[in-house]
Amino acid sequence: MAENQSSVVSAKNLGLTFQTNDGPVNALTGVNLDVRKGDFVSFIGPSGCGKTTFLRVIADLEKATEGQILVNGTTPEDARKNRSYGYVFQAAALYPWRTIEKNIALPLEIMGYSKDEQKKRIDHTLSLVNLSGFGKKYPWQLSGGMQQRASIARALAFDADLLLMDEPFGALDEIVRDHLNQQLLELWARTNKTICFVTHSIPEAVYLSTKIVVMSPRPGRVTDIIESTLPKERPLDIRETPEFLAIAHRVREGLKAGHSYDD
Numbered sequence: 062m063a064e065n066q067s068s069v070v071s072a073k074n075l076g077l078t079f080q081t082n083d084g085p086v087n088a089l090t091g092v093n094l095d096v097r098k099g100d101f102v103s104f105i106g107p108s109g110c111g112k113t114t115f116l117r118v119i120a121d122l123e124k125a126t127e128g129q130i131l132v133n134g135t136t137p138e139d140a141r142k143n144r145s146y147g148y149v150f151q152a153a154a155l156y157p158w159r160t161i162e163k164n165i166a167l168p169l170e171i172m173g174y175s176k177d178e179q180k181k182r183i184d185h186t187l188s189l190v191n192l193s194g195f196g197k198k199y200p201w202q203l204s205g206g207m208q209q210r211a212s213i214a215r216a217l218a219f220d221a222d223l224l225l226m227d228e229p230f231g232a233l234d235e236i237v238r239d240h241l242n243q244q245l246l247e248l249w250a251r252t253n254k255t256i257c258f259v260t261h262s263i264p265e266a267v268y269l270s271t272k273i274v275v276m277s278p279r280p281g282r283v284t285d286i287i288e289s290t291l292p293k294e295r296p297l298d299i300r301e302t303p304e305f306l307a308i309a310h311r312v313r314e315g316l317k318a319g320h321s322y323d324d
């Protein structure tokens with residue numbers, strides 16, 4: 062299908078129901094979404110609306126039970142086997158007994174890259190996340206923000222075009238988060254990656270994204286998809302402009318519409 066060729070992720074009527082001991086849990090239903098090359102897509106919605114589940118379906122860590130999904134025009138399984146994406150988790154998830162460069166090297170070692178190639182990729186990805194010179198440190202010697210940047214470097218080591226990020230900055234204080242948001246935008250602009258990013262924060266979603274996917278729970282579904290009108294170049298004070306506030310308002314309205322206050 063021509064439509065899917067330029068789509069990095071294409072979901073049609075996607076649903077996922079978990080079978081649990083307490084009965085079926087309908088985590089996602091009727092999700093239709095097209096993520097294009099170079100998009101920065103944020104997924105925002107309350108706890109339990111299926112944001113992580115959707116990312117895990119893209120990554121082939123969960124299987125959809127309804128509908129269709131293509132990643133880089135192939136099944137998620139083939140995309141995973143082709144190393145089509147890097148995945149950044151909520152916590153940095155670095156091995157404490159390995160240095161930063163050894164943490165980045167681990168998946169490259171498993172894949173059989175030569176020592177020279179590993180070093181080249183480690184140096185390159187460390188510089189992309191502004192951590193050059195920190196490769197020999199252990200995770201505990203770095204701040205939380207630096208650890209999260211190291212885990213982004215690890216996800217970039219394969220040079221996959223698609224980066225899946227599950228609330229990577231959720232545990233960091235606001236100033237550090239602002240700084241990392243700026244750095245992530247710079248990295249995205251420089252590398253032309255496609256990014257799918259889960260967040261709970263309206264300002265973060267609006268600041269980062271070209272497209273904002275608003276979700277609601279029970280069962281998780283998409284209630285609004287907002288194409289951002291903000292320019293690609295975004296200084297932090299863009300967050301005070303009327304255009305930014307108007308998008309934030311629309312996200313908030315979408316969240317309110319899908320929210321039940323009885324829970």
Ligand SMILES: Nc1ncnc2c1ncn2[C@@H]1O[C@H](COP(=O)(O)OP(=O)(O)OP(=O)(O)O)[C@@H](O)[C@H]1O
Nearest residue numbers: 079081086088107108109110111112113114115281
């Ligand atoms: N392996 C699983 N087995 C059963 N139910 C699951 C499983 N994984 C997720 N769920 C359920 O699916 C729903 C969606 O979960 P998911 O983690 O995707 O939500 P989320 O939007 O990412 O939430 P949060 O913002 O809290 O991370 C929840 O009701 C959750 O309890």
